[in-house]
Amino acid sequence: AQSVAQPEDQVNVAEGNPLTVKCTYSVSGNPYLFWYVQYPNRGLQFLLKYITGDNLVKGSYGFEAEFNKSQTSFHLKKPSALVSDSALYFCAAKYNFNKFYFGSGTKLNVKP
Amino acid sequence: DVKVTQSSRYLVKRTGEKVFLECVQDMDHENMFWYRQDPGLGLRLIYFSYDVKMKEKGDIPEGYSVSREKKERFSLILESASTNQTSMYLCASRDNRSPYNEQFFGPGTRLTVL
Numbered sequence: 001a002q003s004v005a006q007p008e009d010q011v012n013v014a015e016g017n018p019l020t021v022k023c024t025y026s027v028s029g030n031p032y033l034f035w036y037v038q039y040p041n042r043g044l045q046f047l048l049k050y051i052t053g054d055n056l057v058k059g060s061y062g063f064e065a066e067f068n069k070s071q072t073s074f075h076l077k078k079p080s081a082l083v084s085d086s087a088l089y090f091c092a093a094k095y096n097f098n099k100f101y102f103g104s105g106t107k108l109n110v111k112p
Numbered sequence: 113d114v115k116v117t118q119s120s121r122y123l124v125k126r127t128g129e130k131v132f133l134e135c136v137q138d139m140d141h142e143n144m145f146w147y148r149q150d151p152g153l154g155l156r157l158i159y160f161s162y163d164v165k166m167k168e169k170g171d172i173p174e175g176y177s178v179s180r181e182k183k184e185r186f187s188l189i190l191e192s193a194s195t196n197q198t199s200m201y202l203c204a205s206r207d208n209r210s211p212y213n214e215q216f217f218g219p220g221t222r223l224t225v226l
Contacts, residue, residue, distance in 0.1 A: 009152070032212040043116070043202055043217035044155075051212045090154065098143055098162055098208070100215060104154040 004093050006103035013081045014111055021076040021106045023091030031093035033074040034100075035065055038088040047089075050074060061085070081110045115139070116205050116218035124224045131190040133221050135203030143206040144186035145215065146170075146178065148199040155202065161186055162208065193225045 003026045013019045025031055032051055036044040048059025055067045065076045076089060091103040119134035137144065142163050147155040147170075157170030159178040167178050175197060179187040186205075190197055200222050204215040 034214055043219045046214045102155040104152055
């Protein structure tokens, strides 16, 4: 069955340091992959997506994500974290017609 | 910019009440979705609609129904609210002309059932 896993409930990083939020997806099929961010009491905002081609995808707010087919991963990265990046991050995969599969979410805490 | 609005940000209802959650999008998207979000469980799909009057069950449709009479509006109905339906409800819409188009989300409705 298709699924998306975010193995870390929470990631803590100091401001200015690089950050990584991990995501893996199940191997059946070739999904389109997405990252969303959710600030407190708000809906999800789209950050970036992988369709095909270059394995490094650049998105909003300085975020990027690295697609690795052999490891079935799509980790979200940023070279230098900001306190304002603190939020809940969701990875999602779309395999077919209309179904999106979401991970359980990772809370990112960036400390000054 | 795509705008997805939800009728209420916060809602408190009593057990057994019929509850209507409304979602409106302004970008003529064919696809609309209702999710519930619970801590540690991520987003779970309740129902989606791929066009007017067309709907499909998601992963957790029990206790819910939906209505899509107009393209821009997708309503979620809790026929008889129960305490286990206390949750954050998120609506989303999507342009289905490309298979890799992303979803656009509303701000969410936090529903408490007492």
